[in-house]
Amino acid sequence: MKRLIAVIALLPLLAIAQDRDSVMIKKFSDEILRNGTAYDLLYQLTKQVGGRLAGSPQFAKAELWGKATLEHIGPDQVIMQECMLPHWVRGGQDKAVITELDKKKASRALDVLALGNSMGSEGKTITADVLMVADFDELERRKDEVKDKIVYYNYGFNPTNLMPFVSYGETGMYRRSGPSRAAKYGAVAVMIRSLTESSANDPHTGAMAYTEGITKIPAVAVGPRDADYLWSIKTGFKVSLKTNGQFLPDTIGHNVIAVLKGSEFPDEIITIGGHLDSWDVNEGAHDDGAGIVHTIEVLRAMKALGYKPKHTIHFVLFANEENGLRGGSKYAEQAKANNEKHIFALESDEGGFTPRGFGFSFKDKSKLVKVQNWLPLLRPYGTDRMIDGGGGADIGPLAAAFGTPMCGLIPDPQRYFDLHHARSDVFENVNKRELLLGAVNMAGLIYLVDQYGL
Amino acid sequence: MKRLIAVIALLPLLAIAQDRDSVMIKKFSDEILRNGTAYDLLYQLTKQVGGRLAGSPQFAKAELWGKATLEHIGPDQVIMQECMLPHWVRGGQDKAVITELDKKKASRALDVLALGNSMGSEGKTITADVLMVADFDELERRKDEVKDKIVYYNYGFNPTNLMPFVSYGETGMYRRSGPSRAAKYGAVAVMIRSLTESSANDPHTGAMAYTEGITKIPAVAVGPRDADYLWSIKTGFKVSLKTNGQFLPDTIGHNVIAVLKGSEFPDEIITIGGHLDSWDVNEGAHDDGAGIVHTIEVLRAMKALGYKPKHTIHFVLFANEENGLRGGSKYAEQAKANNEKHIFALESDEGGFTPRGFGFSFKDKSKLVKVQNWLPLLRPYGTDRMIDGGGGADIGPLAAAFGTPMCGLIPDPQRYFDLHHARSDVFENVNKRELLLGAVNMAGLIYLVDQYGL
Numbered sequence: 039m040k041r042l043i044a045v046i047a048l049l050p051l052l053a054i055a056q057d058r059d060s061v062m063i064k065k066f067s068d069e070i071l072r073n074g075t076a077y078d079l080l081y082q083l084t085k086q087v088g089g090r091l092a093g094s095p096q097f098a099k100a101e102l103w104g105k106a107t108l109e110h111i112g113p114d115q116v117i118m119q120e121c122m123l124p125h126w127v128r129g130g131q132d133k134a135v136i137t138e139l140d141k142k143k144a145s146r147a148l149d150v151l152a153l154g155n156s157m158g159s160e161g162k163t164i165t166a167d168v169l170m171v172a173d174f175d176e177l178e179r180r181k182d183e184v185k186d187k188i189v190y191y192n193y194g195f196n197p198t199n200l201m202p203f204v205s206y207g208e209t210g211m212y213r214r215s216g217p218s219r220a221a222k223y224g225a226v227a228v229m230i231r232s233l234t235e236s237s238a239n240d241p242h243t244g245a246m247a248y249t250e251g252i253t254k255i256p257a258v259a260v261g262p263r264d265a266d267y268l269w270s271i272k273t274g275f276k277v278s279l280k281t282n283g284q285f286l287p288d289t290i291g292h293n294v295i296a297v298l299k300g301s302e303f304p305d306e307i308i309t310i311g312g313h314l315d316s317w318d319v320n321e322g323a324h325d326d327g328a329g330i331v332h333t334i335e336v337l338r339a340m341k342a343l344g345y346k347p348k349h350t351i352h353f354v355l356f357a358n359e360e361n362g363l364r365g366g367s368k369y370a371e372q373a374k375a376n377n378e379k380h381i382f383a384l385e386s387d388e389g390g391f392t393p394r395g396f397g398f399s400f401k402d403k404s405k406l407v408k409v410q411n412w413l414p415l416l417r418p419y420g421t422d423r424m425i426d427g428g429g430g431a432d433i434g435p436l437a438a439a440f441g442t443p444m445c446g447l448i449p450d451p452q453r454y455f456d457l458h459h460a461r462s463d464v465f466e467n468v469n470k471r472e473l474l475l476g477a478v479n480m481a482g483l484i485y486l487v488d489q490y491g492l
Numbered sequence: 493m494k495r496l497i498a499v500i501a502l503l504p505l506l507a508i509a510q511d512r513d514s515v516m517i518k519k520f521s522d523e524i525l526r527n528g529t530a531y532d533l534l535y536q537l538t539k540q541v542g543g544r545l546a547g548s549p550q551f552a553k554a555e556l557w558g559k560a561t562l563e564h565i566g567p568d569q570v571i572m573q574e575c576m577l578p579h580w581v582r583g584g585q586d587k588a589v590i591t592e593l594d595k596k597k598a599s600r601a602l603d604v605l606a607l608g609n610s611m612g613s614e615g616k617t618i619t620a621d622v623l624m625v626a627d628f629d630e631l632e633r634r635k636d637e638v639k640d641k642i643v644y645y646n647y648g649f650n651p652t653n654l655m656p657f658v659s660y661g662e663t664g665m666y667r668r669s670g671p672s673r674a675a676k677y678g679a680v681a682v683m684i685r686s687l688t689e690s691s692a693n694d695p696h697t698g699a700m701a702y703t704e705g706i707t708k709i710p711a712v713a714v715g716p717r718d719a720d721y722l723w724s725i726k727t728g729f730k731v732s733l734k735t736n737g738q739f740l741p742d743t744i745g746h747n748v749i750a751v752l753k754g755s756e757f758p759d760e761i762i763t764i765g766g767h768l769d770s771w772d773v774n775e776g777a778h779d780d781g782a783g784i785v786h787t788i789e790v791l792r793a794m795k796a797l798g799y800k801p802k803h804t805i806h807f808v809l810f811a812n813e814e815n816g817l818r819g820g821s822k823y824a825e826q827a828k829a830n831n832e833k834h835i836f837a838l839e840s841d842e843g844g845f846t847p848r849g850f851g852f853s854f855k856d857k858s859k860l861v862k863v864q865n866w867l868p869l870l871r872p873y874g875t876d877r878m879i880d881g882g883g884g885a886d887i888g889p890l891a892a893a894f895g896t897p898m899c900g901l902i903p904d905p906q907r908y909f910d911l912h913h914a915r916s917d918v919f920e921n922v923n924k925r926e927l928l929l930g931a932v933n934m935a936g937l938i939y940l941v942d943q944y945g946l
Binding site (some may be wrong): 394 | 521522525526529656689691724827846848872873874876877899904906907910923924925927929
């Protein structure tokens with residue numbers, strides 16, 4: 039009973055704190071919605087820098103843009119953290135044509151994109167019969183038919199999944215390991231149905247990786263409507279395919295890190311970030327231009343409001359997520375080498391859509407209850423969920439190295455895979471208010487973590 | 493205590509019912525996400541019918557499309573409920589040009605749209621000095637300066653409002669009554685800042701109404717960027733303005749109503765609907781093509797699943813919301829004349845964006861608690877709120893006449909006023925999954941109301 043009375047006695051204090059917090063979060067919201075520069079910065083990054091695959095000259099330009107943009111806002115420090123970047127190049131236009139359809143020599147071009155990290159057809163055009171399979175099970179059943187053929191995987195998104203990320207989880211292995219699984223049985227190339235539910239014909243690229251010791255065959259993603267067409271004809275045709283991908287030597291790149299020094303716990307670090315690299319075929323507007331400008335916007339709003347964090351905050355533009363994760367790996371490695379203490383990491387890498395909440399990965403699940411108590415403070419800004427499970431690829435290595443609790447912004451996910459890794463991921467498909475609201479919710483969460491720790 | 497035990501004894505039954513309900517709602521979801529035709533029907537309505545202001549030939553075409561589409565699905569009955577429609581025509585291109593800027597005779601065209609129901613400039617071009625006012629307060633302070641001028645109202649959306657509908661509520665009176673308030677003091681025309689936060693220059697039209705006995709002066713909405721420009725120069729210029737709006741005689745139109753007959757309570761009616769009319773300058777994709785195809789999709793899914801409702805359900809394509817509300821008024825009037833019993837009405841008229849929940853208007857607030865108990869059943873489909881307050885313009889007269897509880901679908905609101913009443917409200921700005929999910933949540937709610945009443 040004594041304890042209960044003690045708790046009750048504290049309630050007015052708690053109410054005052056909550057009131058102070060809600061006032062502060064409203065200040066962040068007003069500042070960001072009224073004066074936010076995220077949308078204009080995204081315009082610069084997408085239209086003036088453009089597509090920026092790690093290792094490319096455009097990526098070097100993006101780094102300089104990031105450094106100048108952060109310095110202009112005036113944090114305590116901007117660090118260029120060197121890391122080696124993979125340098126894969128597409129090397130030209132990817133081509134695929136259906137030939138000898140119905141033995142009538144009809145031909146039809148398919149809209150395809152080579153998968154990131156895939157090897158080109160060595161200057162030659164590969165022409166072969168196509169083995170159409172629904173999934174890996176069918177591949178295994180028909181493995182004796184694979185030799186010298188192009189294997190096409192039709193495994194697509196399940197439209198009845200309410201969360202498109204579930205569909206992406208179910209299909210991603212076809213992109214990542216489909217090529218080597220077919221090459222093992224003698225396939226000469228692989229085509230996959232694009233990982234999307236979009237009804238446009240844009241193909242969707244993305245990273246793949248070859249299995250050690252298996253022949254590195256070309257691999258492309260096929261636009262959804264062309265995939266439907268292929269699947270409808272099923273047999274009796276060849277495809278001629280030419281891709282040009284190759285790896286050039288690694289280049290030097292940088293994680294660009296702005297630092298706000300903590301006033302009470304300068305040695306305890308909160309990280310907030312997104313990744314600066316994108317695919318080469320689009321502007322990387324949602325993936326992950328949005329995460330980059332979210333990150334910068336939170337810094338800008340803190341400076342504009344004169345907010346002095348208790349903990350040190352790192353605002354990180356990670357150098358390489360799409361085809362190597364070298365940025366996040368270097369950040370964790372350096373933190374380890376410097377014996378840093380990382381208490382929390384937040385990433386935005388699911389687009390600039392209306393924010394719905396956050397997903398958390400805690401080793402100690404009781405901490406989830408603590409953060410869920412903050413839900414009413416963030417609800418007015420769109421957060422309706424603070425769920426178990428989440429984070430981001432770039433902060434994954436940090437969480438793995440330190441056990442740092444990590445968290446990912448969850449924007450509304452319904453439009454993401456229409457654009458993800460496709461040519462349509464451009465500035466025009468980002469809405470200003472939706473984008474700014476992401477930064478509002480991130481600022482609110484970072485503020486709460488900074489005030490109360492975890 | 494006895495009552496408590498009775499309640500506890502009922503819990504397993506409650507659990508079984510909830511389980512049955514969640515299975516049924518998942519069936520609706522799977523059916524709609526897998527086989528839904530809402531997106532294709534929206535394509536037909538927007539691209540093949542197009543803009544369809546009440547009274548126009550396009551509206552007559554929309555009615556026929558609605559009738560044929562509903563009949564094809566095969567409800568128990570399709571009723572064409574006659575009602576007289578206003579027939580306002582824009583009558584040509586609306587024009588406004590800045591002249592005599594800085595006395596240098598510089599001129600610049602402004603992108604404007606006449607407000608719906610406004611009268612044209614009688615074939616003449618009106619050229620006059622412009623009185624720029626921030627709001628009605630400034631108009632009142634400067635009323636002596638108004639005579640023979642064009643009054644421009646700059647009152648815009650407040651970007652710090654988290655819900656754009658709040659901004660619309662704060663600014664709507666400038667469109668609706670701004671013209672007559674200025675005409676009272678002798679203004680010759682009115683221009684308003686478009687009711688939007690968009691950074692595109694598209695002007696946003698919408699209905700206005702003249703006050704009885706006050707001169708009916710022309711009135712236009714100005715594109716946001718042009719509005720910024722006007723506000724930046726403030727004084728020292730004239731505007732030449734020509735609009736051509738007029739009312740032609742009322743025409744005969746119809747509410748198009750599909751009926752599913754109730755198996756247990758055939759005399760108790762649930763209404764679900766949207767409005768078939770749109771503005772003339774766009775395709776009415778979100779406003780309210782989305783509500784129309786949501787309504788049709790719920791019917792289609794019920795038929796596809798063989799669902800036999802307990803109550804009679806009316807699926808209503810209301811004939812006229814934008815500039816007269818004649819459709820909803822006639823529906824209520826006819827219900828009154830037929831002595832019908834209306835137990836619930838649901839409208840979708842806030843766009844085809846990801847659904848966030850529902851807003852309810854109950855006279856008996858205890859009923860809100862009842863429907864809020866359903867929230868866990870709808871949460872997997874995106875509903876995160878079931879709030880007090882809401883409905884729809886078309887079902888408003890029914891609620892007023894019968895005290896019928898009414899409800900409005902709440903889609904994510906952040907993009908709505910970028911498109912609302914502007915040329916950009918076209919099919920391309922609707923996302924298929926977001927649209928279908930609206931129908932999923934509506935089907936779920938209608939199912940629950942049908943099963944349990946209110």
